[in-house]
Amino acid sequence: MTRTRFLLLAACLAALPAGTAMAQRVSTLPGGRFLEICARPQGAAVCDAYIAGLADSVALTHVYDRHQGDANAPTGFCIPAGTPTQDMRGRVVSWLRGHSAQLSSPVGGLVFTALHDAYPCGGGK
Numbered sequence: 001m002t003r004t005r006f007l008l009l010a011a012c013l014a015a016l017p018a019g020t021a022m023a024q025r026v027s028t029l030p031g032g033r034f035l036e037i038c039a040r041p042q043g044a045a046v047c048d049a050y051i052a053g054l055a056d057s058v059a060l061t062h063v064y065d066r067h068q069g070d071a072n073a074p075t076g077f078c079i080p081a082g083t084p085t086q087d088m089r090g091r092v093v094s095w096l097r098g099h100s101a102q103l104s105s106p107v108g109g110l111v112f113t114a115l116h117d118a119y120p121c122g123g124g125k
Helices: 003-015 031-039 041-067 085-098 107-118
Strands: none
Touching: 031 041, 031 085, 031 107, 041 085, 041 107, 085 107
């Protein structure tokens, strides 16, 4: 990551509101705020980093579940190898714009659902 992108990421993260502790940690960043960040050219790197991180965590959780004997664990979404993060961002931003009534919900669930809708897995897994 270039120094400029790192500084941009740090500045954006510092500007986000601090959340309260929950039983299971979930970001309290509202989807509407995330959309604002992603819609600006200068927010693209931060947006891409969040989406890629969420996508990686879901993919790795599925791999982990398979190795723990749960071969039937559902996969939230199946993003083809080589899919550019910009494509994921475009689909997430489109989904968020199309679901404006949900933009006050936490961003993690919204991005998960957007990726699930955009990149469904065969056979529902």
